[in-house]
Amino acid sequence: MTDITPGLLMIAASGFVPYLPHHFRQIFILIAITLSSVSLAAGDGVHWMINVLGQELILHNADNLTLPFGIIFHIAAALNVIYGWHERRPIEHTAGLAYAGAAIAAVHAGDLITLFIWWEATAITSVFLILASGTERANKAAMRYLLVQVASGVLLLAGACLYWREAGSLTFNFMELGSLGTWLIFMAFGIKAAFPLLNGWLQDSYPEATIIGTVMLSSFTTKLAIYAFARGFAGTEYLIWIGAAMTAFPVFFAVIENDLRRVLAYSLNNQLGFMIVAIGIGTELAINGAVAHAFAHIIYKALLFMSIGSVMYRVGTANATELGGLYKSMPLTMIFCIIGAMSISAFPMFSGFTAKAVIMKAVGYEGLTYVYLILLAASAGVLHHSGIKIPYFTFFSHDSGLRPKEAPINMLIAMAIASIFCIGIGVMPTTFYQILPYNLDYQPYDASHIIGQFQLVIFAMLAFTFLMRFGFYPPEIASTVLNSDWLYRKLMPRIGKPFLTISNKIVVGANKALTSIAMHIIALFLYIFKHPVAGPVAPGPATIALLTLLMSVLLLVNIF
Amino acid sequence: MSNLNRNLRKMGNYASLFLVFIGIFLIISEFFVHRHGEIKLEDFPIFPVIYGFSASIFIVVVGIVLRRILMRGEDYYD
Numbered sequence: 001m002t003d004i005t006p007g008l009l010m011i012a013a014s015g016f017v018p019y020l021p022h023h024f025r026q027i028f029i030l031i032a033i034t035l036s037s038v039s040l041a042a043g044d045g046v047h048w049m050i051n052v053l054g055q056e057l058i059l060h061n062a063d064n065l066t067l068p069f070g071i072i073f074h075i076a077a078a079l080n081v082i083y084g085w086h087e088r089r090p091i092e093h094t095a096g097l098a099y100a101g102a103a104i105a106a107v108h109a110g111d112l113i114t115l116f117i118w119w120e121a122t123a124i125t126s127v128f129l130i131l132a133s134g135t136e137r138a139n140k141a142a143m144r145y146l147l148v149q150v151a152s153g154v155l156l157l158a159g160a161c162l163y164w165r166e167a168g169s170l171t172f173n174f175m176e177l178g179s180l181g182t183w184l185i186f187m188a189f190g191i192k193a194a195f196p197l198l199n200g201w202l203q204d205s206y207p208e209a210t211i212i213g214t215v216m217l218s219s220f221t222t223k224l225a226i227y228a229f230a231r232g233f234a235g236t237e238y239l240i241w242i243g244a245a246m247t248a249f250p251v252f253f254a255v256i257e258n259d260l261r262r263v264l265a266y267s268l269n270n271q272l273g274f275m276i277v278a279i280g281i282g283t284e285l286a287i288n289g290a291v292a293h294a295f296a297h298i299i300y301k302a303l304l305f306m307s308i309g310s311v312m313y314r315v316g317t318a319n320a321t322e323l324g325g326l327y328k329s330m331p332l333t334m335i336f337c338i339i340g341a342m343s344i345s346a347f348p349m350f351s352g353f354t355a356k357a358v359i360m361k362a363v364g365y366e367g368l369t370y371v372y373l374i375l376l377a378a379s380a381g382v383l384h385h386s387g388i389k390i391p392y393f394t395f396f397s398h399d400s401g402l403r404p405k406e407a408p409i410n411m412l413i414a415m416a417i418a419s420i421f422c423i424g425i426g427v428m429p430t431t432f433y434q435i436l437p438y439n440l441d442y443q444p445y446d447a448s449h450i451i452g453q454f455q456l457v458i459f460a461m462l463a464f465t466f467l468m469r470f471g472f473y474p475p476e477i478a479s480t481v482l483n484s485d486w487l488y489r490k491l492m493p494r495i496g497k498p499f500l501t502i503s504n505k506i507v508v509g510a511n512k513a514l515t516s517i518a519m520h521i522i523a524l525f526l527y528i529f530k531h532p533v534a535g536p537v538a539p540g541p542a543t544i545a546l547l548t549l550l551m552s553v554l555l556l557v558n559i560f
Numbered sequence: 561m562s563n564l565n566r567n568l569r570k571m572g573n574y575a576s577l578f579l580v581f582i583g584i585f586l587i588i589s590e591f592f593v594h595r596h597g598e599i600k601l602e603d604f605p606i607f608p609v610i611y612g613f614s615a616s617i618f619i620v621v622v623g624i625v626l627r628r629i630l631m632r633g634e635d636y637y638d
Contacts, residue, residue: 251619252622252626253623253626253630255619255620255623256623256626256627256631325564325565328564363598364598364599364602365598367599369599369600369601372598372599373599373601376608376611376615377611377615377618377619380611380612380616380619381615381616381619383616384616384619384620396568396571396572397568398565398568399562399564399565447593447595448594448595448596451586451589451593452595452597452608454582454586455586455587455606455609455612456608456609456611456612458579458582458583458586459586459608459609459610459612459613459616460612460613460615460616461579462579462580462583463613463614463617465575465576465579467616467617469576472620473620474624477627477631478634479631479632479633480631480632480633480634480635480636480637481626481627481630481631482630482631482632482636490637
């Protein structure tokens with residue numbers, strides 16, 4: 001039983017989901033997730049291999065890196081089921097279960113072809129979470145999302161084929177970046193990990209998904225890419241700088257974005273940057289940091305999306321301009337949201353602190369001063385847009401006049417469980433560190449570190465207070481902030497349209513010219529046939545024409 | 561002004577005051593706890609205080625500038 005790839009059972013079970021009655025369906029999904037997780041106990045090694053056309057495909061490979069991702073993906077999938085319990089439509093539950101299953105199966109792929117199959121499967125299943133919104137806007141976003149995701153898959157497949165020729169093996173393990181094949185794979189991972197300028201799809205599509213859909217999306221796709229980088233490109237120096245840029249840029253956008261789910265999508269991007277930096281360093285300490293951060297991040301990010309989702313479920317919007325003063329109407333949601341906010345801001349005693357500390361230690365240990373300073377500034381930035389902005393504009397700020405009911409009980413339970421994880425990881429780091437890939441002998445709680453971290457976050461908060469009090473903080477405005485998806489939503493059509501018009505004109509013009517030449521030739525022939533050469537003695541104009549024609553044909557033949 | 565707005569204002573004042581007190585406490589604690597960082601620069605007295613505050617201001621200022629360049633109407637893509 002444990003030989004079966006984790007996640008596979010979930011994909012199979014998702015086929016039955018649409019046909020089951022509402023509550024029974026949720027229980028069925030939870031059972032499927034539990035049974036799937038049994039395979040995680042298989043232990044290290046290759047557990048399932050099949051032979052396709054002479055090629056060995058490793059469907060189930062497990063080691064110290066797959067285990068933490070396997071565990072957290074199962075936890076996230078189960079949390080999503082509870083969070084979405086109230087939803088009667090089967091579409092999100094079906095897609096969500098298959099999507100989580102595909103991501104888990106991808107983590108256990110031992111070769112690049114198997115990885116490719118599950119890589120694409122996550123794209124195809126997850127797009128329904130966006131389509132389920134049912135609006136015109138969401139449909140368009142879903143198609144853009146699908147295009148980008150499938151492009152990533154195609155790059156992966158092309159890269160895998162080239163890599164197969166170069167290295168003679170399809171085994172998915174560490175790859176030295178250098179050849180075309182490895183670069184293509186790197187780019188495929190980079191798209192899914194939302195690298196700078198390749199990140200547009202993330203902020204474009206996640207906020208367009210349904211309330212449950214966004215929570216589901218936030219857990220898997222990008223973290224699968226993080227896992228893929230950790231396995232394939234650990235220690236690749238480019239990643240340090242790419243990651244540093246990823247932590248910095250989204251922060252500025254998040255400060256001025258009005259849609260709070262989009263703000264969270266930016267902060268998700270920024271958090272991925274921390275993991276990418278750690279993977280770029282590639283030491284055992286750094287990889288531990290990346291995995292720890294991915295683990296903690298999945299939960300607190302889901303918690304934040306859940307809390308904003310709950311508000312959206314009750315009042316129908318996630319725009320900061322339309323929210324405010326909800327602390328009295330939705331007090332529990334507010335508490336959970338603040339727990340998520342404090343976790344992502346890395347307050348001591350919360351999960352972000354114990355996870356991020358490992359990455360910062362690894363960066364400091366390598367003596368990467370500039371990177372360290374960027375990450376530190378980005379940490380202050382996270383505090384601003386996720387730690388303060390999200391809860392502040394939703395639950396405090398000013399009276400929006402909204403008086404909704406507290407979130408449904410199932411949503412509260414899911415948020416409560418996520419909160420327990422956030423605090424649990426925060427207060428029991430040694431237990432948490434045990435699931436990491438390598439042994440970690442580190443204690444984040446010493447007086448020096450706690451004081452230093454508090455100084456950073458409290459004074460970042462004071463800066464916010466200062467800016468708010470004196471009216472310098474940019475007010476929330478209902479607007480669109482341009483992001484890198486502008487490149488393919490506006491710039492490319494803008495260049496593409498004139499280009500198409502011009503090339504169209506050229507083709508039409510050439511067509512016209514050729515037609516007129518052909519018409520002339522035909523006319524000439526007609527003339528010749530109507531005026532046959534009378535005899536050898538009197539060469540008329542027809543003979544001259546015929547000769548000219550023959551000569552030009554000969555000349556053309558000669559040229560080509 | 562609605563009741564809720566008055567409460568919010570009051571809460572904001574208390575929260576700001578509370579933050580200022582913690583801030584002062586954290587600066588004072590620097591004299592009693594030997595704080596050391598992961599990089600040399602971080603060992604500088606009250607470095608996180610200065611860096612956390614100024615980085616936040618910097619981010620917001622860049623955000624304001626960025627808004628001028630990148631902000632469009634809500635229906636820009638429609």
